[in-house]
Structure formats: C-alpha cells, structure tokens
Amino acid sequence: MRNILAQAKSQRVEDEAYVEFVNSLFSDTRGLLMGGILQAATISFFLLATNIYYFGVFISGAVIFALWRMRLGQLYQAAFEEIKACPISVQVSVANNWENKYVVPSALSSINVGLFCYFGFQTAETGASLGAVYCLLFAPVPTIVGRLYGSMRLASFMLFGLFGPIIIGLLVDGSLSHILLALLCLPYIVLVLGMVKAVRSTVISAVEGNAEKIEIGRRFDVALKNMAHGLMMFDESNRILIANDQARKLFKFPDHLDIVGRHFSVLMRFARRFDALADRNLENLDVAFNALLGRVADRQQVLLDDGRYLELAVSERSDGGTVLTFEDISDRVQSARKIERMAQYDSLTNLPNRRYFETLISEIANNANEDDYCALLVVDVDDFKHVNDAVGHAQGDELLRSIASLLSLKSSNYQHLACRLGGDEFLLFISGIKDPQHMHLTVAGLNHDLCRIHDLKSEQVYVSCSIGYVTMKASEFNQDDAIVRADLALYAAKADGKGTWREFEKIMDDHYQRRQRIKNHLAKAVQSDSLTILYQPLVDAQSGRLVSCEALSRWHDSEYGNVSPAEYIPLAEEMGIVTQISNQMLRKASTECAKWPDHVSVSVNLSPVDFRTGEIVSVIKDALAVSNLPAHRLEIEITETAVISNEREMISKLRAIRDLGVRIALDDFGTGQSSLSYLHRLPLHKVKIDRSFVVGIDTGETPIALLHGVTELCRTLGLDVTVEGVETEKQLSLVVSEGKVDRIQGYVYGPPLPASGIRTLSKLSQLPTKKAKEYAVA
Numbered sequence: 001m002r003n004i005l006a007q008a009k010s011q012r013v014e015d016e017a018y019v020e021f022v023n024s025l026f027s028d029t030r031g032l033l034m035g036g037i038l039q040a041a042t043i044s045f046f047l048l049a050t051n052i053y054y055f056g057v058f059i060s061g062a063v064i065f066a067l068w069r070m071r072l073g074q075l076y077q078a079a080f081e082e083i084k085a086c087p088i089s090v091q092v093s094v095a096n097n098w099e100n101k102y103v104v105p106s107a108l109s110s111i112n113v114g115l116f117c118y119f120g121f122q123t124a125e126t127g128a129s130l131g132a133v134y135c136l137l138f139a140p141v142p143t144i145v146g147r148l149y150g151s152m153r154l155a156s157f158m159l160f161g162l163f164g165p166i167i168i169g170l171l172v173d174g175s176l177s178h179i180l181l182a183l184l185c186l187p188y189i190v191l192v193l194g195m196v197k198a199v200r201s202t203v204i205s206a207v208e209g210n211a212e213k214i215e216i217g218r219r220f221d222v223a224l225k226n227m228a229h230g231l232m233m234f235d236e237s238n239r240i241l242i243a244n245d246q247a248r249k250l251f252k253f254p255d256h257l258d259i260v261g262r263h264f265s266v267l268m269r270f271a272r273r274f275d276a277l278a279d280r281n282l283e284n285l286d287v288a289f290n291a292l293l294g295r296v297a298d299r300q301q302v303l304l305d306d307g308r309y310l311e312l313a314v315s316e317r318s319d320g321g322t323v324l325t326f327e328d329i330s331d332r333v334q335s336a337r338k339i340e341r342m343a344q345y346d347s348l349t350n351l352p353n354r355r356y357f358e359t360l361i362s363e364i365a366n367n368a369n370e371d372d373y374c375a376l377l378v379v380d381v382d383d384f385k386h387v388n389d390a391v392g393h394a395q396g397d398e399l400l401r402s403i404a405s406l407l408s409l410k411s412s413n414y415q416h417l418a419c420r421l422g423g424d425e426f427l428l429f430i431s432g433i434k435d436p437q438h439m440h441l442t443v444a445g446l447n448h449d450l451c452r453i454h455d456l457k458s459e460q461v462y463v464s465c466s467i468g469y470v471t472m473k474a475s476e477f478n479q480d481d482a483i484v485r486a487d488l489a490l491y492a493a494k495a496d497g498k499g500t501w502r503e504f505e506k507i508m509d510d511h512y513q514r515r516q517r518i519k520n521h522l523a524k525a526v527q528s529d530s531l532t533i534l535y536q537p538l539v540d541a542q543s544g545r546l547v548s549c550e551a552l553s554r555w556h557d558s559e560y561g562n563v564s565p566a567e568y569i570p571l572a573e574e575m576g577i578v579t580q581i582s583n584q585m586l587r588k589a590s591t592e593c594a595k596w597p598d599h600v601s602v603s604v605n606l607s608p609v610d611f612r613t614g615e616i617v618s619v620i621k622d623a624l625a626v627s628n629l630p631a632h633r634l635e636i637e638i639t640e641t642a643v644i645s646n647e648r649e650m651i652s653k654l655r656a657i658r659d660l661g662v663r664i665a666l667d668d669f670g671t672g673q674s675s676l677s678y679l680h681r682l683p684l685h686k687v688k689i690d691r692s693f694v695v696g697i698d699t700g701e702t703p704i705a706l707l708h709g710v711t712e713l714c715r716t717l718g719l720d721v722t723v724e725g726v727e728t729e730k731q732l733s734l735v736v737s738e739g740k741v742d743r744i745q746g747y748v749y750g751p752p753l754p755a756s757g758i759r760t761l762s763k764l765s766q767l768p769t770k771k772a773k774e775y776a777v778a
Helices: 002-027 029-050 053-083 088-123 127-138 140-147 152-173 176-226 245-250 264-273 279-293 330-344 354-367 384-391 393-408 436-450 479-496 506-527 565-575 578-593 608-612 616-627 640-645 647-659 704-716 729-736 755-761 769-777
Strands: 230-234 240-243 299-303 309-316 322-328 373-381 415-422 425-433 452-455 460-463 465-473 501-503 532-540 546-557 561-563 601-605 634-638 663-669 686-689 720-723 743-745
Touching: 002 053, 002 088, 002 176, 029 053, 029 088, 029 127, 053 088, 088 127, 088 152, 127 152, 140 152, 140 176, 152 176, 230 245, 245 322, 264 279, 279 299, 279 309, 309 330, 330 354, 354 373, 354 415, 354 425, 354 479, 373 393, 373 436, 373 479, 384 393, 384 460, 393 415, 393 425, 393 436, 393 452, 393 460, 425 436, 436 452, 436 465, 436 501, 465 479, 479 501, 479 506, 506 546, 506 565, 506 578, 532 578, 532 755, 546 565, 546 578, 546 743, 546 755, 561 565, 565 578, 578 601, 578 608, 578 616, 578 634, 601 663, 608 640, 608 647, 616 634, 616 647, 634 647, 640 647, 640 663, 647 663, 686 704, 704 720, 729 743
Parallel strands: 465 501, 546 601, 601 634, 634 663, 663 686, 686 720, 720 743
Antiparallel strands: 230 240, 230 322, 299 309, 309 322, 373 425, 373 465, 415 425, 452 460, 532 546, 532 743, 546 561
C-alpha cells in the first residue's frame, strides 16, 4: 500500500512537471520570434556571402515558423487560464494536445534549418559562409537540451530535423568519407538525447524534492495550527523560531506582533503588557521554563489563577535548540482527582474506605502524644437485612448514609475519623483520649445516638446498633490487632443481645484463639474420619428390654481432650462441615446396628444444615445399602429449629425419607413455642419429650401432670413417645406409672456406651438399671 501511494505521489509530481514544461514552451513568445529573426539573419548573411539568392526561401521559412509558434503561444496562454484550476489529469490532457500542436512548427523549423545546412555545406566557398552554416546547425542544440527536456519526442524530432538532411545527403553522396561522417552524426544525436534525458531526470528529482519539502512544510503548518497544545520552538540562544496559534492565544499576542527572534523572558514581558496572565503565573511559567532548560525536571506543572493547570515540557532539537510545549491538563488533573477519591472514599457514604482509613489512622497515631490513648470502634447495624427487605434497598442506602452522618459529627470531647468497613459495618477511630477509663461513657453515648428512629426519605425506621471497641496507647497502636480485638468485642456484644456494646477483654482473645484452633483441629478430624460414636440405650418402658440406641458423636482431641458436642457441633455448622459429620454418623451407625440383634434399632440426629442440600435422602439410602440394614431399624431425629428454617422443603424431604421406610422422630419436644403445630403436619413416627419435663418431678418442683398431659396428647395423635433425661429410680417410676410412655432414655440405664457395650446389653431380656450401671462401669 505504501509503494502504491509513493508511486501515485511520484506520478503526480511528474504530471505537474510536464504541465510546467509545456507552459515553458509557450511562455516566452518574444523569445520564439527573436530566435526566428536570428535564424533569418544568419541565412541572410550566408546569402550575401555567396550571392545564391534561392536561399531566401529558408529565410521565409524561419520567419513563418517563428510567427506560427508565437501565435500558438498566445493561444495557449489564453487557454491555460481556463484550465489551471482544473484537476491535474485535465491539465495533462490539455497540455499534451498543445504539445502536439507545438511539435509541428518546431519540427518544420528544424527541417528548414537542416536543409539549409545541407545545401549550405554544398555551396559554401569561404570560411565565413561555412561558419554561418555551422553556427546555424549547432546553435539549436543547447536550446534542445536546456528547454525541450520535458519531451523526448519533441527533442528527437528537432534533432533529426537538424541532422537528418545532412546525414541523408552524405549517405547519398556515396563516398566512404561522407558515409563515415554521416555515421558519426548518429552517436552525437544519441549523446544529445542522453543529455536531454539526464536534464529531465534532474529537473524531475528537483521538483519532487521541492514538492516534498512543500508538502512537509504544509503538513507541519497544519499540525501546528490544529494541535491542542501550545508550541514554541527556540534556537540554541533560546530565541523563538516558531510559535503556533495556541501559544499566541495563551499569551494573548496580537496578530501584528512579530515574536520571531525574541527571548522567552521578552515574551513574558509582552504577556504582562497585554494582561494575558497574572504576574505570579507568568513568573511561575518563567521559573518552570528555566527549570526545564536546566534539566531540573522533564515536566513542570503550573496552576493558573483561573483554575487551569498547564503542563510544560521541553525536548531538545538536533541543532541545539529546544521545543517547548504547553498543554492544558485541567481535565486530566480533575479526572485523576476523581479517580483518587473513588479509590479512597466509599461512594455511598463519602466516608474513607478501609484502605485509606488505615493510612489516615496510622498517620494520626504516629503523630499523637506518647501519653495519649486512642480507641477503635466497630459499629454494626442490627438486622440490616430486614430493613432492606421491609423498605427496599434505596431506603437501606439512605439509612447507611444517616448512620455515616451521625458517626461523622464533630465532637468537642475528642477527635475522630469514621470509615465504612463494608455492608452495614463501620469503623470509628478516636484519638487524643486523655483518660481511657471514661471511654465507656463515650461509647454508651454514641450507642444511644445510633439506636433510634431514623428519618429516611419516605420512611421512618428504628434500628439498633451493636458496638465493639478496644482502647490502647497511641504509641502502641497496631491497626491490625485493633480491628481484630474490636471485632471480638463486637461479637461478644451481639451475643449479649442487640443494641449493646462491649469493650475488648483479654478473655475474648483467649476464647477466640481457642475457637480458631478447635476449628482447625475439627476440620482435620472430620477429614480423617476420626470422630467416634457412643450409643445411649433406649429401653422399652414396659418390658425393660433394650430396643434402640441414640448415636451420639464424640471427639477426643490430642490437645484439648474430650471436646463437648455442644461446642464443636455449632462450629461444624458454622464451618459448613456438619453434613460430613452426619454422613459419617449415618454410615457408621447403620453398619454397627446391622451387627446387633434384629429387635435393636439406631437413631441418628441430623442438623438443619443437612436438609438445605438435596443430598440427605440419597445419603440415607446409600448408608442403608452399604450396611444392609433394614430401613425400619434406622431412625432419624430432627429438631424444631430444622423445621422452622424451611418448613415446606423440610416436609418434602421428610416424606421422601419416610417413603424409604426410615422412622422419623421429633427431638426435644416441648421446648419450642410452636411445637404443637408441627405434630399433625410433619410425617412423624415418634416424639421425644424433652428432659425439662422430667427434672424436678421426683421432688415436686415440676408437676407430673404436665408430663402426663403432653404424653396423652402425643398418644392421641398416634405417635410413639420417648421420655428423655430420666436419671433416677423415682423419676423412672413416676414416668411409667401412667403406662402411656413407650420408651425411656436417660442415665438411669447408664451413660452412653461404645458399640461393644450395646451388643452386651442387647443380649439381656430385661435391662435392670443396676445391671446397666455395672456394665457401664465395666
């Protein structure tokens, strides 16, 4: 593509040169006439010297052909005025037509001279007459080389017109010397044509170079005029060579003012005279320019009084001069500031984001007095999700802005800085605290201000906030530790209830560290399947025979010993690994139960988390298949909490489990406010009455009638009844006295046992309480 463009450009240059050449043929009409007169005068001299008067014919020819070409020149000049505004292709076509017209009288004029010279050589008797012939023969040659270079055709016609008659005449004469002389004319003609071609090539190259310089200059001028930057070019003495319109406009130089050759300092004085910029701005520009010249900096920024930012840059020229550019970077500066603010501030609340907040509080803490204290507070909006759900996210955003505004209010008692941590959590850093003992009063006041009705755009919403904070000496402040400790205090505050606040205490960190280590150990224990199972007997209330066992998960850790399920099961639910524990329990318990007598079944507790995936039914089915345990010998226990989380989906999965033949029991019945409503909706087989109904019945603290009433209700609904937490002989006697309880579970029959102990108890037809204790001790 570049070659094509170059060829097109070269062709245009040649076309333009050709048109100019044709113009040159007709431009000097008086020269054409003078040439004809000189030819006629030379022939006249020959005529007088030889007294051969028929040579007057050649005098007439010279005058006629000269007048002919002069007239053509006049006509061409008139025609060219009409076509010079046309495209170059049209001009070339017209010029070629006029060249053809010029060829005819030029060729005839050359033939006229050639014929004269041939006959002149034949008749010349004296040296003067012969000199006139030579003069007329060779005089046109320089004109052909220097004037007709543009047309090889015209040059060829004229040369052969001049020398053709002589060559033909010499060849006709037939003598060897004349033939050799005729042949020598041919190289001379070729030499002259070569000179014509060389002159043509030189002229075309010069025209191309000139055209290229003109084009470069034109482009440079267009670039200077249209560039958005101001530009000044200086010589090695820092005197201006070129300045574009933008530079002149910046300094308000009038059009008539010639600034070329002026020093930059002089330009600044002109700018002061024309009130282009304030004096301090001009001084700053002068200082910046000199700094750039001294290579103190590559670029310099100058702020003008009108708010614009100019950036000055200098580049060196090869000849020792410099180029100075002025760029208005106001938009770039503003964009950079916006980007910087977006990177440092929260777009919703206009508070610093966490990263920028950490930078700011580090600087504040480092600059604080050694004896001062500082505090970091973590503020959390209680139940913020309910606000979004109730009044919409737009109102929720408005609430966050309201809280941010409250946290940002200036206080006469302390200096502070607020930050949005993310979501509905905020950080508040308080510095300059003299007495940390009074910090609880400040936090209590802040909590009081936040826990109130907030007026939003179209709603009034009451929210409470929980706060955790830590106080430490400014000289010892570490923001990472402070955030962790304040977060632990917030966690403790939320455990106390909503709308409260807590200060960090060392025991919180101890509990946290223990909690984290237990999580790590528990994850490894579950991964290695090292949790064990103990089985608590469930005894038939009437026969005293072992009929079932509840599988209870147990974990012995090498560092913490026996860890209570009440501690690690909630952690497993929080970590999302409780499902793995349930799967292991189902598999192990089913496999073990398959080894027991057919009349002994096993029950496994399932977590609410187990029902949030669609895999629990498949897991139970696989456990039965692997262990070959009949489905009716497996029972799963659920709590009211599991049902409340998603009742519809829960009921659907429980029905699928029941359809497998697996029995379903509702555990800890009687502890929830809505337990009674589930008895007829859930696909239950059994209800396990919570131990709270049993505690105190032997001392009269708990009415036995309450237990009997709940038992009667369950029996009426066709559900089996198991009573949990029976620990003494007297409690056992009272529980079974009405004869409405199916099974008994509790320490009265012994603590949870390993599988081997269950296998031993299952062989007994009746399980005395003392006997069970003996086995437990054994």
